């Protein structure tokens with residue numbers, strides 16, 4: 001169980017997250033919100049890459065900052081920004097990430113094979129990442145996030161830039177890995193998560209304005225027949241500008 005307790009994040013005078021509290025249990029969570037809503041900031045705080053200005057992240061009741069390596073070994077994260085090693089081959093990059101995650105050496109080979117197959121990159125595995133297309137780079141980021149079968153998986157816009165076939169493939173794969181895991185996925189493409197999310201979290205101006213199942217949200221927002229219509233009712237007027245506001 002992952003608990004966020006009163007998380008706020010201030011960048012200078014800009015408040016990117018404002019008192020966010022939510023508890024996630026096993027399932028797939030879709031994180032929706034316009035550019036600048038605070039999705040990546042929230043994910044970076046959950047993964048421990050950023051410290052909140054105030055508030056706490058707890059895993060099964062324990063503060064994740066105190067858990068250190070034990071927390072990192074149960075966490076998989078695919079960041080939005082690609083910071084990949086262009087001269088590494090796919091296999092070398094995944095071996096490096098597997099070592100960082102502390103996956104035992106004798107399990108690494110099989111695990112790398114599994115995740116390459118998962119994102120459909122087996123054929124590219126021996127080529128340098130610099131030669132990959134944008135969508136392939138995106139997919140190898142997803143592959144490293146699921147190395148070692150982590151219990152908490154954070155995917156920041158995993159389908160950005162993917163062609164429709166690979167987008168569907170990633171979506172179905174996410175559906176298939178759920179179960180005894182918490183998976184948090186941000187996206188701007190509502191159809192990526194509408195059919196797979198157990199819950200949708202709507203983030204606006206650094207605040208969670210609602211979180212519920214797709215069908216419950218459709219009931220709450222009158223006349224919404226699907227999640228896209230919920231999104232447009234909630235965010236329709238905001239998408240043309242950065243929603244962040246100075247305090």
Ligand SMILES: Nc1ncnc2c1ncn2[C@@H]1O[C@H](COP(=O)(O)OP(=O)(O)OP(=O)(O)O)[C@@H](O)[C@H]1O
Pocket residue numbers: 011014015016033034035036037038039040041042080242244245
């Ligand atoms: N390192 C930083 N320094 C200053 N401000 C930042 C920094 N990172 C993010 N912000 C600001 O915090 C707010 C939230 O940004 P964040 O990247 O979390 O949004 P997002 O929901 O992930 O947006 P997108 O959909 O564009 O990825 C924005 O106003 C952004 O300008």
Ligand SMILES: [Mg+2]
Pocket residue numbers: 039040041080156
């Ligand atoms: Mg982002």
